[in-house]
Amino acid sequence: xxxxxxxxxxxxxxxxxxxxxxxxxxxxxxxxxxxxxxxxxxxxxxxxxxxxxxxxxxxxxxxxxxxxxxxxxxxxxxxxxxxxxxxxxxxxxxxxxxxxxxxxxxxxxxxxxxxxxxxxxxxxxxxxxxxxxxxxxxxxxxxxxxxxxxxxxxxxxxxxxxxxxxxxxxxx
Numbered sequence: 001x002x003x004x005x006x007x008x009x010x011x012x013x014x015x016x017x018x019x020x021x022x023x024x025x026x027x028x029x030x031x032x033x034x035x036x037x038x039x040x041x042x043x044x045x046x047x048x049x050x051x052x053x054x055x056x057x058x059x060x061x062x063x064x065x066x067x068x069x070x071x072x073x074x075x076x077x078x079x080x081x082x083x084x085x086x087x088x089x090x091x092x093x094x095x096x097x098x099x100x101x102x103x104x105x106x107x108x109x110x111x112x113x114x115x116x117x118x119x120x121x122x123x124x125x126x127x128x129x130x131x132x133x134x135x136x137x138x139x140x141x142x143x144x145x146x147x148x149x150x151x152x153x154x155x156x157x158x159x160x161x162x163x164x165x166x167x168x169x170x171x172x
Contacts (some may be wrong), residue, residue, distance in 0.1 A: 016066035027055040065142035086161035096151030
């Protein structure tokens with residue numbers, strides 16, 4: 001059963017990566033259009049800026065919620081890397097409790113603010129701000145679920161992955 005869940009999770013993560021790549025491609029195409037219109041055709045168009053900003057917001061929050069793995073998150077490597085398994089578990093539990101609390105406390109206000117923003121829209125494309133910023137609510141809910149899961153794993157005795165400076169993504 002857990003293998004099927006892991007396979008389904010991997011498949012969903014790959015589809016989220018595909019969506020993220022499509023958003024990045026769309027942002028790049030719109031950016032190139034903006035350059036062509038401004039510097040080649042000498043026409044200023046504002047909708048390309050709006051689309052680029054909206055896609056950037058969605059790329060960052062959607063990617064953080066569904067694509068970035070916990071080991072890819074930024075952390076204090078000097079402390080984390082020098083800690084043993086038990087210490088990393090304790091740090092993960094503390095971090096999980098604090099983040100679930102903070103995100104949980106802020107969620108009702110975030111939801112209220114995003115739904116309130118339906119009264120405003122973007123200047124050129126008239127996209128309602130509640131649609132534009134709805135990804136932030138999704139991001140917060142995904143972070144709450146992620147850190148509940150990570151906290152449960154740490155409580156059950158599974159230590160977070162140790163720092164490995166030889167890995168390509170280690171920042172070294």
